[in-house]
Amino acid sequence: MNTDFEFDHAPDRGDSASSKWEKYAGRDVIPLWVADMDFRTAPCVIDMLHERIEHGVFGYTQPPHELPTVVAAALERDFGWTIDPDWIVWMPSLVVGLSVVSRAFAAPGEEVLTAVPIYPPFLSAPRYGDRITVTVPLREEGGRWLWDFDALEQAVSPKTRTLLLCSPHNPTGRVWSRDELVQLARFCERYDLVLVSDEIHSGLVLDQDKQHIPAATLDDIATRTITLLSASKTFNLPGLGCAFAIVSNQQLRSKIQRTMRGIVHHIGALGFFATLAAFRDGQSWQLALVDYLRGNRDLVESELPTMPGLKTWHVEATYLAWIDARELSVDKPAAFFEKAGVGLYDGTLFGAPGFLRLNFACPRKRLKDALGRMLEAVLTR
Numbered sequence: 001m002n003t004d005f006e007f008d009h010a011p012d013r014g015d016s017a018s019s020k021w022e023k024y025a026g027r028d029v030i031p032l033w034v035a036d037m038d039f040r041t042a043p044c045v046i047d048m049l050h051e052r053i054e055h056g057v058f059g060y061t062q063p064p065h066e067l068p069t070v071v072a073a074a075l076e077r078d079f080g081w082t083i084d085p086d087w088i089v090w091m092p093s094l095v096v097g098l099s100v101v102s103r104a105f106a107a108p109g110e111e112v113l114t115a116v117p118i119y120p121p122f123l124s125a126p127r128y129g130d131r132i133t134v135t136v137p138l139r140e141e142g143g144r145w146l147w148d149f150d151a152l153e154q155a156v157s158p159k160t161r162t163l164l165l166c167s168p169h170n171p172t173g174r175v176w177s178r179d180e181l182v183q184l185a186r187f188c189e190r191y192d193l194v195l196v197s198d199e200i201h202s203g204l205v206l207d208q209d210k211q212h213i214p215a216a217t218l219d220d221i222a223t224r225t226i227t228l229l230s231a232s233k234t235f236n237l238p239g240l241g242c243a244f245a246i247v248s249n250q251q252l253r254s255k256i257q258r259t260m261r262g263i264v265h266h267i268g269a270l271g272f273f274a275t276l277a278a279f280r281d282g283q284s285w286q287l288a289l290v291d292y293l294r295g296n297r298d299l300v301e302s303e304l305p306t307m308p309g310l311k312t313w314h315v316e317a318t319y320l321a322w323i324d325a326r327e328l329s330v331d332k333p334a335a336f337f338e339k340a341g342v343g344l345y346d347g348t349l350f351g352a353p354g355f356l357r358l359n360f361a362c363p364r365k366r367l368k369d370a371l372g373r374m375l376e377a378v379l380t381r
Contacts, residue, residue, distance in 0.1 A: 242271030
């Protein structure tokens with residue numbers, strides 16, 4: 001593994017119009033909320049962007065000819081998943097993809113089913129299109145978050161058209177097992193649901209004994225599965241706007257393309273070329289990143305249990321820790337920690353009031369400082 005990559009020191013984002021940092025501009029608050037990283041992206045991506053910028057022309061851009069086959073090769077390499085490059089539908093972001101699929105496979109007034117806690121666009125995307133978001137709670141058992149299949153059976157109705165899955169899961173950090181995914185697949189088959197699987201964190205599995213399994217690789221489920229992917233989380237590229245859906249079923253693919261027509265605009269040139277470099281040349285940087293994040297994860301999991309009133313769970317994947325602050329006995333936990341100088345994401349937006357999400361994708365010293373502020377806050381409240 002190349003160990004020359006720099007993660008202990010990150011650029012100052014204060015003057016970069018960063019959404020993450022601008023939220024607390026002018027205040028002594030360490031932002032650990034929205035899911036982007038404070039690290040520079042992979043050198044191969046930066047080199048590719050310099051090369052493209054040097055060209056100096058930024059007109060309407062098609063996917064580079066090499067890109068679909070590069071994506072296919074990366075999926076084969078990482079997950080043993082063989083796809084046809086023609087199955088790829090390009091989109092400006094994964095959140096756009098959630099809105100598109102919600103509209104493509106459910107009519108106004110019909111239902112999209114998912115489980116909470118879940119990151120906010122899962123809840124809002126169907127509603128923005130006049131579809132109904134139906135939620136069931138994940139259940140916590142033995143220190144792990146699990147799907148509640150009895151609750152799913154009770155929630156599904158004749159109006160349900162789609163199941164939204166986040167795999168690996170944001171915010172709990174679960175890597176779903178093959179057995180769990182098979183159960184979800186059988187549920188979708190039983191009720192004739194389209195399975196939409198957001199797999200944007202699939203490149204960030206931290207546990208070395210676990211492996212991401214693309215839902216579409218399960219027997220017989222591919223024909224009803226839409227997989228949403230992007231290099232943006234693994235390579236810290238959300239500001240460049242490039243994502244894609246993988247859809248083997250031509251009918252489903254055509255529905256997505258019709259829904260996008262006239263609404264979803266072109267992807268920018270830099271997004272395409274950054275994605276190409278990331279999937280083609282970025283694996284050594286990705287492995288070094290995952291190793292660093294694993295160390296940050298371990299730090300969070302050693303420090304949070306020392307804070308009275310907080311509970312967390314082992315993070316198998318992602319760079320996000322899910323925290324139960326209900327025993328802290330404060331009205332607004334996010335506001336409480338913000339006052340203490342740490343900006344966390346309010347779990348209410350994930351369908352879980354009293355919870356918090358912490359983003360640990362930052363230099364370790366910054367993370368230590370934030371955890372220290374949190375500890376002092378809970379001990380002196």
